[in-house]
Amino acid sequence: MHQRARYSGTARASHGFSLIEILIVVVILGVLTAIVLPQFADATKQSGKSVFVSNLRHYTEAAQLYMFDTGEFPPDSSSGQIPPGFGDYIDEGKWSAGTPIGGVWDLEYQDLGGVQSAIGVHFDGTGMTRDDIYMREIDELVDDGDLSTGNFRKFEDGRYYRIIRE
Known part of the structure; x- marks a missing residue:
């Protein structure tokens, strides 16, 4: 017989x-x-800053090369628009896509109060908008950490530029 398990x-x-x-x-x-997600968010924030700084340096060098080749700095253009002829020196797709920190790329020529040429970001409502605290952190990577002096400056609300030539 079966025994039942007890x-x-x-x-x-x-x-x-x-x-x-x-x-x-x-x-x-x-x-x-x-625990882990905030660390990834901080890493993403830092990588955006690093890519922005790298692109800014590249675009500054491209503008200097343009000046060397043509005898003039790239002409002024509307924010987010590639100045005529400058597309031969940069990746137009990256420029048109905006900056990795929000806003759009902008090149100024003789239009920034005594500055001959400058390139930077214009926070025009495209993507995220950054404040002076965030941009001061960028300035520390690029220049002197002071947005009112040096080669990286704030010129108006939402406009931060690397000066190519004063």
Whole structure:
């Protein structure tokens, strides 16, 4: 005859996870996510700054090369628009896509109060808009950390430029 297995009050068949075990795993995953996500967000913020600074340097060198080749700095253009002839020196797609920190690229020629040529970002409502605190961090990477002096300056609200020539 068959003998029935007897289970005491404390023993149980193991056929899966209990609701409590699943909830504990979910809570642990939630805590780990809360710890890790801010680190990724900070890394993304830092990479955006680094790419912006790299592009700014590249565009500044391209404007200097344009001046060397033509005898003049690239002409002024509307914010986000590539100055005529400057597209031969840069990747037009990257310029037109805007900056990695928000806003659009802008090149100024004899239009910034005593500055002959400058290139930078115009926060015109395209993408994110950055404040002076954020842009001061950019200035620390590019220049002297003071937006009112040096080669990287704030000229108007929402306009920050690397001076190519005063």
